[in-house]
Amino acid sequence: MVRHVPYFLLIVPITSYLSHDFFSSFWYSTLLLRPHLLLAFIVTSTCFTTYLLYALQL
Structure with a gap:
C-alpha cells in the first residue's frame, strides 16, 4: 500500500491546480x-x- 502513495500525491496537486483555475467560483x-x-x-x-x-x- 505504501508504494502506491505517490500516485495519490500526484492526483492531489493536479486536481488542486485545475480546481483553483477552472472551478474556483x-x-x-x-x-x-x-x-x-x-x-x-x-x-x-x-x-x-x-x-x-x-x-x-x-
Whole structure:
C-alpha cells in the first residue's frame, strides 16, 4: 500500500491546480449555497480514489 502513495500525491496537486483555475467560483458558490453537493462530490472523489488505488495494486 505504501508504494502506491505517490500516485495519490500526484492526483492531489493536479486536481488542486485545475480546481483553483477552472472551478474556483464553483467551489465558493457550492460551499456557501449548496454544501450538500460539495459533500457528495467529496464522497464520490474519495470512493473513486480508493477504487483507483485498489486497481493499481493488482
